[in-house]
Amino acid sequence: MTSATPSSERRVSARIGAISESATLAVDAKAKALKAAGRPVIGFGAGEPDFPTPDYIVEAAVEACRNPKYHRYTPAGGLPELKAAIVAKTLRDSGYQVDASQVLVTNGGKQAIYEAFAAILDPGDEVIVPAPYWTTYPESIRLAGGVPVEVVADETTGYRVSVEQLEAARTERTKVVLFVSPSNPTGAVYSEADAEAIGRWAADKGLWVLTDEIYEHLVYGDAKFVSLPAIVPELADKCIIVNGVAKTYAMTGWRVGWIIGPTDVVKAATNLQSHATSNVSNVAQVAALAAVSGNLDAVHEMRTAFDRRRQTIVRMLNEIDGVFCPTPEGAFYAYPSVKELLGKEIRGKRPQTSVELAALILDEAEVAVVPGEAFGTPGYLRLSYALGDEDLIEGVSRLQKLLAEAKA
Template identity: 85%
Template sequence: MTAANTASQSPTERRVSARVGAISESATLAVDAKAKALKAAGRPVIGFGAGEPDFATPDYIVEAAIAACTNPTYHRYTPAGGLPELKTAIAAKTARDSGYEVEPAQVLVTNGGKQAIYESFAALLDPGDEVIVPTPYWTTYPESIRLADGVPVDVVADETTGYRVSVEQLEAARTPRSKVLLFVSPSNPTGAVYSREQVEAIGRWAAEHGLWVLTDEIYEHLVYGTAEFHSLPVVVPELRDKCVVVNGVAKTYAMTGWRVGWAIGPKDVIKAAANLQSHATSNVSNVAQAAALAAVSGDLDAVAKMREAFDRRRRTIVRMLNEIEGVECPEPEGAFYAYPSVKGLLGKEIRGRRPANSVELAEVILEEAEVAVVPGEAFGTPGYLRLSYALGDEDLVEGVSRMQKLLAEAE
């Protein structure tokens, strides 16, 4: 049943609320689950779907978690907004890594970045408030906005600009209902990284018009070549009082399953979000928080090694994808995703099928080449595929080679 049909029903007829019934399943997690199910059934599927490092969490972080398990202090409830020592360490880590000086009272520790994003939007948005969303976007952003009764407004960039939006595009999307700009660099799903000049121009535009900014910095340490990460409230300090920074340990320390993220912002907004969390989930797992404390207090040696591997894979996947006729893949400068345009393949016959869109093309690739990719529809831009290169070098080459062989048949 569609969301529209659900909304038209009476309250007694409605089994699922219209708000929650309208939410789509995470496309990236769905693709990853399907790939894993096929593998479990004996199919040699190679998955490019999930956005998580293929490395183990560093030993010193695991050891901190083991020690926490034996500490009775962690067997009880702790403050809903996060362990005080972890909030202090996050503030210190933020100053160290981006130059952004904040107080522990400005930090909210959450169950991963997703909770930080939702609670931040919930604290900022009233019904009908608009959030300007550079597109392609990560699948969770618009759903979190809608759950908070906000309205996502897409601003689309394509491969011709390296998937970066301009101030002119943002201004064209601004209306009297605009309240928040979502800003993400490095980007999931495209790997785009904005230059300091672009960050400054966008930040000053937002400040000029009194907009809030939610900026997701989860990939801050995964940049390549000459690209550099720049934290928006550092580049444009006048935004500090209307900026929320989201981050976490998932990507930097290979801790996706530990579920520790955070939001940093003005004290009143962080307090409001913490109040929400106190009723929604209470504190994050104490063992995971102890592990995160070890992570953010330690050095960045582990991410340096991962970044070296990701950089190598980045160059390999871009070269191989661009060897496929009908595919155009800009070189990503950050994160660990390639986002090729496959518009040149749509409508062509591939083993008796003519995929009309990237959803159908992804299905053909999965069924015929046993390779799992995520279609661009999940990120707001049909005609593209997202491939995570956070997998082993051999699997990466084998997976793209299968795609090359299959798609060479397109005619």
């Protein structure tokens, strides 16, 4: 008979031991390891543009490397010139006026999300999290002492939650509602009317809103990005925006994000960062300065390519019996339902979950996808179409061939 390990003997704290690794990064790492071993794996796992960072941004970083000014510590909250540029960029792109004192530059969007939650959550505070959700949100909430409360939307609503659903999830412990549009993992984009309704509901109930705007420039067709505090001004005193350069400018590896929020919250988050990591790499900050200060021509070129790939992947996925994929309006992800395939025989196996189906796809078709369990909704797969056109077509063709073999 075994007994639980006493806390005094536990090697890893309960708080950190409870964290799951990033499912998307794990899938990407496995795909890259298999490719390195010589297998022709095509990876749809990581949310990472396949384009290089634009040259003018790289050149700004090269110059920064040569400048002794950037060889030293700088303010923990970010280079003043970058914070000023983020203020100008926010007004340009969102129509939202803020002050530099409301900006904190962080080591990527993930640190921005964690520090924002850490700054406003006390133990037991609840955060309403629309699902499907990006894998990092619930973990950041738990690390900050909060409790994620999931509100699930499915393909019948285009993966968008309603005010009625949010209200049904609200309790006396609810402090924050998470709002993400365009969405990772679904590509869902809320209309201005629906976004405004959610913002006014949150303001009326006295809730905080954390809104992730990292995909703001990646919208397609008639979809339109809107920034909640710009269209619901009364929300501004309880609204935190997280954003960064990773997706818009193909700068995932540069690790520069930011928080925009009320000055007291930003000051508290800055204090936290001053002890956790100090300032973000100065060279990366100078690169980000060039990015947010420049025009959006390179962004428009990337968006055109993503739009083309979006239409291709949705068409090809919907040609597979048992697969239904709504057309995403933003970001660079397709999120098809594969519920009708579960339990069917495919090459001698009967996957019962989307985790098992994703493993079968990797083994049999050498295609890496992320199962819906990672995003809080079993029965789905996430495929990033931020990869080359040829790989995209080849990868989905392999899926078509494999899944066509499914039988009752």
